[in-house]
Amino acid sequence: MRYQLVLLLLIHIALVAAEPVAWAVVTTTDHAGATSVALIGLSQAGSSAPEMKELQTAAAEAYGTAKQTWDQRRKAYEADKANGGRSFRKVEAEPSKPVVKISGAVQKDRAKAEELLARLELELLAKSDPGAARRKRVMTGQLLQYFTIGIQASPEWIIETREKHGDRWACLADYNSNVVATPNDVEGKDTWFFKYGHLRKKFEGCRTAKVICWNTWYGLAQAPPASYKPTPAAATPVNARTQSTMIAYWSMVKKFLEMAKEFEDVDCVMQVEPDEWGHLLIPAGFDVDKEGTILVGGSGMPELKGIPDTVKGFALAFRILRNRYAPHVLLAANPSAWDRNRTMSGEKWGEYLNAAEVNQKNGWDLFITQLHDWDRGQARNGSAAKYPPYTEADTVTMHGSVDNWCAWIKPIHDATGMWCVAWQLSQGNSTYATCDGSDGHAMDGVTELLLENYPANRVAARMAAAGCCMWIFSLGGDGACVLDAKKDGITNPTPHAGNKGRQSLYPDDDGGYLRLMGGEYFKNPVPILGKPLKQKGKAGPPP
Numbered sequence: 280m281r282y283q284l285v286l287l288l289l290i291h292i293a294l295v296a297a298e299p300v301a302w303a304v305v306t307t308t309d310h311a312g313a314t315s316v317a318l319i320g321l322s323q324a325g326s327s328a329p330e331m332k333e334l335q336t337a338a339a340e341a342y343g344t345a346k347q348t349w350d351q352r353r354k355a356y357e358a359d360k361a362n363g364g365r366s367f368r369k370v371e372a373e374p375s376k377p378v379v380k381i382s383g384a385v386q387k388d389r390a391k392a393e394e395l396l397a398r399l400e401l402e403l404l405a406k407s408d409p410g411a412a413r414r415k416r417v418m419t420g421q422l423l424q425y426f427t428i429g430i431q432a433s434p435e436w437i438i439e440t441r442e443k444h445g446d447r448w449a450c451l452a453d454y455n456s457n458v459v460a461t462p463n464d465v466e467g468k469d470t471w472f473f474k475y476g477h478l479r480k481k482f483e484g485c486r487t488a489k490v491i492c493w494n495t496w497y498g499l500a501q502a503p504p505a506s507y508k509p510t511p512a513a514a515t516p517v518n519a520r521t522q523s524t525m526i527a528y529w530s531m532v533k534k535f536l537e538m539a540k541e542f543e544d545v546d547c548v549m550q551v552e553p554d555e556w557g558h559l560l561i562p563a564g565f566d567v568d569k570e571g572t573i574l575v576g577g578s579g580m581p582e583l584k585g586i587p588d589t590v591k592g593f594a595l596a597f598r599i600l601r602n603r604y605a606p607h608v609l610l611a612a613n614p615s616a617w618d619r620n621r622t623m624s625g626e627k628w629g630e631y632l633n634a635a636e637v638n639q640k641n642g643w644d645l646f647i648t649q650l651h652d653w654d655r656g657q658a659r660n661g662s663a664a665k666y667p668p669y670t671e672a673d674t675v676t677m678h679g680s681v682d683n684w685c686a687w688i689k690p691i692h693d694a695t696g697m698w699c700v701a702w703q704l705s706q707g708n709s710t711y712a713t714c715d716g717s718d719g720h721a722m723d724g725v726t727e728l729l730l731e732n733y734p735a736n737r738v739a740a741r742m743a744a745a746g747c748c749m750w751i752f753s754l755g756g757d758g759a760c761v762l763d764a765k766k767d768g769i770t771n772p773t774p775h776a777g778n779k780g781r782q783s784l785y786p787d788d789d790g791g792y793l794r795l796m797g798g799e800y801f802k803n804p805v806p807i808l809g810k811p812l813k814q815k816g817k818a819g820p821p822p
Contacts (some may be wrong), residue, residue: 453495462527486542500527572593657718
């Protein structure tokens, strides 16, 4: 018995001696350039601890082995006359010496060290960007070969117009609005696009139509408790600081990305919060680092623990969740232009976005802007309705002219490296008699401003030169639609005053304007990275 007691005592002493006296987060960059972080216990505080020396020795040994193997391949390559004396370093990078270091302060309290580890893991995830190569292929192969067009329509209509008219729509656009219906609803049981299967059907449709799945993510202003009241600008800051709302909000972002991962073969864009970047920055004094602006780490979502509750943290959270759950999804920010000549000038937005790390360098892909909102010529708008003829100022109402709009987006493009998309363009026109101002058959002039008399019309070329790569035509309320949304077939009523009165041959509620003029445009689209199509009538690039 005495022997056993002595043995137990010796074991206890050994265990006590092995108990760490401090904890450190160690960052290792290995010989291949891969970086990782880990928490280790130290028997003595500081970088001279034996545990650190063991890690450094192991990394050095791995480097030595890799370097030796690389040298063998180099010698064989350079000895091969077929390689003509070319440098092997251009074929395969030489292994680099590893770096093993303690990040931040060594902690006696393990919990504090674990907090630091969680924060560094998130920062590392944001920087790693595993989907960068895939997203670059989408940008260069689909959005930047030619100035292109997206559409809000059905997959069937997209396929039909491609086969009949040569349209090459880049994306199928749609809203994911009312993101949070019920506070604390982290499962999304009350979020309509999950509850009724709308989002899944959309991904399936985009897969069938072979187009990019475009998702306008719009939920901050509409959420409880403010629910758009008294105005979106006033509601957004309230909702953004409500914990029960924001944990549901971020959970829905995650749930969306998990579904996007299910459809990884479908290219996807997440357009983040139109208007809300401005609604968040205005009360923050345009300070992207002002704490308490919007709950991110403070939302309580485990994946975002430690992320600051700032606009910069808001942007970082989208990158972190995207990189973790669906790295192939393109992220698009939405600068606002309400005060475009002063606090919201193009130059200022370039500064704000870079300060928030919303740029190409930090894994954001696009920025989105508007020319104006929805169809003007609609009877239900009463005295606010605007009927043809339309001037350029009528159709670029947020900037007054195409040149003003181009002058606003170019500094943002130049500062951030992101390309612009002109979004929420009206589908109505004043060419076809069916567009008579009734619900579903509204009139507007933006389609004609952009597409009429092409290629003599140089609007697309001017926009591309300023840094814009795509238009997206979408439906607003009961404005005109490219589908037969009203189920009234082919209609050719008495033309409204100012309407050209062309007779439609299609049941499309816009009379068929976009299917026909889109087809004309895609015969010879404006090149960006691609070469001009010399043959008139040759179709544009495949989707």
